[in-house]
Amino acid sequence: MTIEVTAGEPRLDALCVLAGQVRELMDAVALTDVGEEELTAVTGELSALTGRLRAAARTTPQPFEVAPDGTLRHLGNAVTGAANPHALPLAVERAPGGGVRAELVFRPLHEGPPGAVHGGISAMILDHLLGQAVAAAGLAGMTGTLTVRYRAPVPYGTPLVATAEHTRSEGRKSWADGRIALPDGTPLAEATGLFVTPAGWLQRGPAGQ
Numbered sequence: 001m002t003i004e005v006t007a008g009e010p011r012l013d014a015l016c017v018l019a020g021q022v023r024e025l026m027d028a029v030a031l032t033d034v035g036e037e038e039l040t041a042v043t044g045e046l047s048a049l050t051g052r053l054r055a056a057a058r059t060t061p062q063p064f065e066v067a068p069d070g071t072l073r074h075l076g077n078a079v080t081g082a083a084n085p086h087a088l089p090l091a092v093e094r095a096p097g098g099g100v101r102a103e104l105v106f107r108p109l110h111e112g113p114p115g116a117v118h119g120g121i122s123a124m125i126l127d128h129l130l131g132q133a134v135a136a137a138g139l140a141g142m143t144g145t146l147t148v149r150y151r152a153p154v155p156y157g158t159p160l161v162a163t164a165e166h167t168r169s170e171g172r173k174s175w176a177d178g179r180i181a182l183p184d185g186t187p188l189a190e191a192t193g194l195f196v197t198p199a200g201w202l203q204r205g206p207a208g209q
């Protein structure tokens, strides 16, 4: 899955490419079977590379910002941020029938129980998607509660589809439902969540603008 980075921003583009390379590194670490000597040698090289990146460092990830095309983006986000190696990254889009959807493939490094994705990783994806469904309805909020029903083990290495939709609002409170499913629609994990719009956001917006 590739995330388009707005043209004309070569440094951010390079940062996202670096983050993608680090994701490959993380996968390689999780699966490597090379011997102890090679592990020690690679650790030494990585330590030197880490030092080079820390030569000029910020204290927070890439912020919420307005991209040159006018859209709001958050390249540092732990779920969607192309500049964050922790992110899949998830590419969320508006669903044709309303709500939001994302296609995703979990990887072996997301393993919790043997052969399946960690429940907390699934919950993280659902949390974000439900939040984005609420935001798509014009009601951005922070998660107040998230309830997940794990119906079947979520596999990694398999194409999956996550969907979510805003269901109702009362004042600053909004609810959303969502699920991670097989491509044929069979639900594996289902969630419902309550999102509260902090009073301050009504004046300033989530990015503090």
Ligand SMILES: CCCCCCCC(=O)SCCNC(=O)CCNC(=O)[C@H](O)C(C)(C)COP(=O)(O)OP(=O)(O)OC[C@H]1O[C@@H](n2cnc3c(N)ncnc32)[C@H](O)[C@@H]1OP(=O)(O)O
Pocket (backbone or CB within 6 Å): 127, 128, 129, 130, 131, 132, 135, 140, 141, 142, 143, 144, 145, 171, 172, 173, 194, 196, 197, 198, 199
């Ligand atoms: C587009 C991007 C999508 C991103 C999605 C990602 C979402 C996330 O992961 S957010 C991170 C996880 N969540 C958090 O860190 C939230 C931490 N908590 C908070 O910041 C605050 O407690 C917050 C914002 C939820 C509520 O604070 P505040 O606005 O002061 O609430 P408050 O005025 O006390 O209550 C407002 C209403 O919400 C209800 N409420 C507040 N918190 C909760 C809660 N946790 N559970 C249930 N109800 C709640 C109150 O009962 C009250 O209801 P009513 O109006 O009926 O009396």
